[in-house]
Amino acid sequence: NAGVTQTPKFQVLKTGQSMTLQCAQDMNHEYMSWYRQDPGMGLRLIHYSVGAGITDQGEVPNGYNVSRSTTEDFPLRLLSAAPSQTSVYFCASSPRFQTGLNTEAFFGQGTRLTVV
Amino acid sequence: AQSVTQLDSHVSVSEGTPVLLRCNYSSSYSPSLFWYVQHPNKGLQLLLKYTSAATLVKGINGFEAEFKKSETSFHLTKPSAHMSDAAEYFCVVSASSASKIIFGSGTRLSIRP
Numbered sequence: 001n002a003g004v005t006q007t008p009k010f011q012v013l014k015t016g017q018s019m020t021l022q023c024a025q026d027m028n029h030e031y032m033s034w035y036r037q038d039p040g041m042g043l044r045l046i047h048y049s050v051g052a053g054i055t056d057q058g059e060v061p062n063g064y065n066v067s068r069s070t071t072e073d074f075p076l077r078l079l080s081a082a083p084s085q086t087s088v089y090f091c092a093s094s095p096r097f098q099t100g101l102n103t104e105a106f107f108g109q110g111t112r113l114t115v116v
Numbered sequence: 117a118q119s120v121t122q123l124d125s126h127v128s129v130s131e132g133t134p135v136l137l138r139c140n141y142s143s144s145y146s147p148s149l150f151w152y153v154q155h156p157n158k159g160l161q162l163l164l165k166y167t168s169a170a171t172l173v174k175g176i177n178g179f180e181a182e183f184k185k186s187e188t189s190f191h192l193t194k195p196s197a198h199m200s201d202a203a204e205y206f207c208v209v210s211a212s213s214a215s216k217i218i219f220g221s222g223t224r225l226s227i228r229p
Contacts, residue, residue, distance in 0.1 A: 033217060040125065042206060042221035058216075090160065092217065094210070104150065105210070105217050107160040 002026050006091050006108030013081040013115045021076040021111050023091030029106075030096045032074040036060065036087040037110075043090060049074055050096065081115045088112050118143040120209045122220035130228045135194040137223045139207035142188060149190045150208040151181055154222075160206070166190060177201070202227045 007022045025032065033048035035058075045058030049068040063085060065077040074093075078085060094105040123138040141147060151163040164175025171183045177200075181192045190207060207220040 031217075035219070040221065042122075043219040045216065045218065048216060094217065104162055104165055105208070107152075109159045 004091055004093050004106050004108040006089075006111050008111060009109065011111060011113050013078070013113065015081060015083060015115060017081050018077070018079050019081065021078075021089055021091075021113075023074045023076065023108060024072050025074075025093040025106070026072065027093060027106065028071060029093035030071070032068065032091065032093045033058070033105075034064070034066065034074070034076045035090045035092065036085075037090060038087050046076065046089075078113075083115045086113060086115045118145075118147065118209050118216065118218055120207050120218055120220040122205075122207050122223050124223050125221065126224045126226065128226040128228060129197050131199055132196050135192070135197045135201065135225065137192040137205050137207075137225065139190045139192065139220060140188055141190060141207070141209045143209055148210040149181075149183060150210070151175065151179070151190075151192050152206045152208060154204045154206065156203070163192070163205070197225075197227050199227050199229070201225060 004025045030051045034046040035043040037043045044060045046064050047058055047066040049055045052068050052071050055066050055068055068074050089111045091108040092105045119142045121140045149166040152160045153163050154160050163179050164173045166173045166183045173181050179194050181190050183190050204222045204224050206222050210217045
């Protein structure tokens with residue numbers, strides 16, 4: 001059972017470089033999201049998607065782009081990396097929310113990104 | 117709109133004593149509530165979840181949480197702390213038709229020998 005797979009696990013970028021963090025899930029979940037985790041700030045929502053072709057901004061979207069061409073994949077793009085984007089990034093997926101039903105979110109193992 | 121507030125950024129208890137991690141939420145819809153645990157340099161593990169069934173929810177490793185709608189709270193408890201419980205704990209709310217999942221800022225639990 002693969003669940004949610006994130007790649008890479010670690011990455012070092014130079015300021016101004018671009019890169020894509022990959023996220024794939026094999027549970028046919030409609031909802032996928034990206035978070036960044038910084039000390040003392042919990043996990044903050046960057047972007048999310050409620051289905052293929054539909055994305056929306058979360059709490060901290062600046063500097064990041066997403067697309068959802070398939071149900072399985074939800075890549076996160078850093079267009080021009082900045083030191084402020086040094087963080088641990090988590091991808092999550094879950095079924096669409098329905099009151100009373102199981103809407104547990106499943107998380108990838110995280111990507112530790114350092115921008116120098 | 118929905119939000120979640122963890123009232124303590126750090127809790128320290130002695131091994132064998134009770135644990136209480138506090139969480140208050142705000143939601144325009146009937147929420148689903150979760151507690152996740154993150155051990156150092158690890159991913160996120162689901163401890164327990166509330167989805168409008170029983171208000172007292174039992175999770176893994178002896179943890180429990182009680183949903184109190186009147187107080188908009190979902191506090192996490194454990195009768196007797198163990199050294200292996202030292203970790204970061206996150207209260208999470210999921211509600212609304214957009215299925216947004218919102219995290220609290222986390223509570224770091226330390227266990228004293």
